[in-house]
Amino acid sequence: MISTAASGNKSLLGTKSTIEESLLTPRFYTTDFEKAAGLDLSEGETDLKAMIAEMRADYNRHHFVRTDQFKQDWSHIQGKDREAFVDYLERSCVSEFSGFLLFKELSRRLKDRQPLLAEIFSLMARDEARHAGFLNKAMADFNITLDLAKLTKKRTYTFFPVEWIIYAVYLSEKIGYWRYILIHRHLAKHPENAFYPLFDYFEPWCQDENRHGDIFKALLRSQPNMWKTWQSRLWSRFFLLSVFATHSLTVHERTAFYESLGLDATQFDVDVIRETNNTSARAFPVILNIDHPDFFKRLDRCAARNLKLKAIAESSGPKLWQWIRKIPLIAGTVLDLIRLYLIKPIDAEALREVVR
Ligand SMILES: [Fe+2]
Numbered sequence: 001m002i003s004t005a006a007s008g009n010k011s012l013l014g015t016k017s018t019i020e021e022s023l024l025t026p027r028f029y030t031t032d033f034e035k036a037a038g039l040d041l042s043e044g045e046t047d048l049k050a051m052i053a054e055m056r057a058d059y060n061r062h063h064f065v066r067t068d069q070f071k072q073d074w075s076h077i078q079g080k081d082r083e084a085f086v087d088y089l090e091r092s093c094v095s096e097f098s099g100f101l102l103f104k105e106l107s108r109r110l111k112d113r114q115p116l117l118a119e120i121f122s123l124m125a126r127d128e129a130r131h132a133g134f135l136n137k138a139m140a141d142f143n144i145t146l147d148l149a150k151l152t153k154k155r156t157y158t159f160f161p162v163e164w165i166i167y168a169v170y171l172s173e174k175i176g177y178w179r180y181i182l183i184h185r186h187l188a189k190h191p192e193n194a195f196y197p198l199f200d201y202f203e204p205w206c207q208d209e210n211r212h213g214d215i216f217k218a219l220l221r222s223q224p225n226m227w228k229t230w231q232s233r234l235w236s237r238f239f240l241l242s243v244f245a246t247h248s249l250t251v252h253e254r255t256a257f258y259e260s261l262g263l264d265a266t267q268f269d270v271d272v273i274r275e276t277n278n279t280s281a282r283a284f285p286v287i288l289n290i291d292h293p294d295f296f297k298r299l300d301r302c303a304a305r306n307l308k309l310k311a312i313a314e315s316s317g318p319k320l321w322q323w324i325r326k327i328p329l330i331a332g333t334v335l336d337l338i339r340l341y342l343i344k345p346i347d348a349e350a351l352r353e354v355v356r
């Protein structure tokens with residue numbers, strides 16, 4: 001739903017209180033707060049205390065301030081480029097805001113029983129609120145904003161057990177770090193492609209995500225059942241594959257945005273997955289063997305099918321006929337994902353022994 005109102009610069013500012021929902025849209029999460037309050041963190045206490053000192057230092061306190069560079073007319077960005085960029089801003093804003101909501105609620109619910117954790121979550125919520133707010137202001141430069149208060153009330157929340165939250169948020173923070181830093185590094189080499197000042201903020205910004213990831217790493221390693229058991233190996237593979245597949249499909253839906261930055265979307269997809277997979281070896285008991293000849297071949301096929309599914313959903317015609325056309329594409333994707341899941345993973349615990 002979009003309502004419009006005259007904004008300060010006299011152009012029409014649209015406020016969105018709903019967003020297009022698909023399997024790839026970042027969700028809002030809730031969890032078992034009672035179980036989170038009862039976690040035994042003794043094995044991770046030293047790491048968590050070190051991380052809380054970093055978070056209190058608040059290195060990016062003065063970073064998210066809009067400079068005069070933003071005060072321009074952005075109407076020269078039009079057509080496909082504008083659509084792709086606004087879509088990128090919107091998904092990023094929803095994703096950052098999702099982190100804020102979860103961390104804020106965890107902080108509130110854990111206050112009495114886990115004061116250390118409650119403070120860490122409150123400091124992470126502080127960062128994510130800054131990130132989401134900054135992105136929402138960037139959207140306003142393109143005459144649209146998200147009504148985050150209404151989204152908070154209206155959107156459905158997905159329940160994840162505490163362990164799933166730890167695996168999934170660890171990965172989303174680390175993949176977020178790699179997305180921001182790889183765009184930053186590319187634009188440092190090709191400044192002519194930085195078409196909007198937001199990208200100038202990505203370097204310190206990604207350090208926030210890196211710290212958040214390290215906090216979740218400390219949480220994960222403090223729970224032996226999350227890395228010492230055979231079940232944890234299966235869950236790790238599941239979450240790595242889910243996050244990589246979601247990333248890959250999203251990047252291929254958004255090639256116009258990466259092209260506008262002068263990036264090759266397919267190469268960016270591979271680079272982000274490779275780096276995130278390598279980083280995950282520091283936290284997860286296994287990582288994926290992405291050098292297996294089938295890995296990117298199957299993932300690319302899933303991304304291509306996803307584009308076809310999108311085209312069918314947007315086409316006119318009877319719903320039944322749409323479904324009939326979708327079935328082989330969905331079946332192919334499910335089969336490819338199962339085959340990807342079954343590729344023998346790499347033992348990260350053994351790698352850790354070697355490093356030592
Ligand atoms: Fe963030």
Ligand SMILES: [Fe+2]
Nearest residue numbers: 099173209212
């Ligand atoms: Fe984060």
